[in-house]
Amino acid sequence: MGEEILQGESMEEILQGEAMEISLKDLSKKLEEFAKARDWEKFHSPRNLLLAMVGEVGELSEIFQWRGEVDKGLPNWEESDKEHLGEELSDVLLYLIRLADICGIDLGDAAAKKIVKNAIKYPPKVTF
Numbered sequence: 001m002g003e004e005i006l007q008g009e010s011m012e013e014i015l016q017g018e019a020m021e022i023s024l025k026d027l028s029k030k031l032e033e034f035a036k037a038r039d040w041e042k043f044h045s046p047r048n049l050l051l052a053m054v055g056e057v058g059e060l061s062e063i064f065q066w067r068g069e070v071d072k073g074l075p076n077w078e079e080s081d082k083e084h085l086g087e088e089l090s091d092v093l094l095y096l097i098r099l100a101d102i103c104g105i106d107l108g109d110a111a112a113k114k115i116v117k118n119a120i121k122y123p124p125k126v127t128f
Contacts, residue, residue: 024107056091060092
């Protein structure tokens with residue numbers, strides 16, 4: 001696929017692990033373009049996207065299923081396991097972004113507002 005993938009990043013650069021900054025809006029636009037190019041929009045109802053995301057959450061859960069508790073940063077994991085985890089996390093994120101977009105929700109804005117609400121609801125404990 002020789003086309004540019006994300007804001008000037010080629011597939012080869014992405015696969016080589018080049019760091020890049022990308023916004024939720026950029027991802028949303030790329031997901032919309034991806035679906036349009038494959039004529040998948042007809043399948044992207046809120047229900048279908050939610051069920052697909054739940055399936056991906058299941059795949060994500062399988063990675064942790066028999067590992068017990070794991071240390072922050074996953075220091076004892078193989079790189080291939082971390083790569084697989086990143087792929088499954090990405091699948092969940094991409095379906096979530098697409099679902100929000102199809103439902104007309106600005107996910108970045110909604111998340112920022114939710115953080116503010118949570119800060120009010122759960123203020124830090126003050127110790128003297």
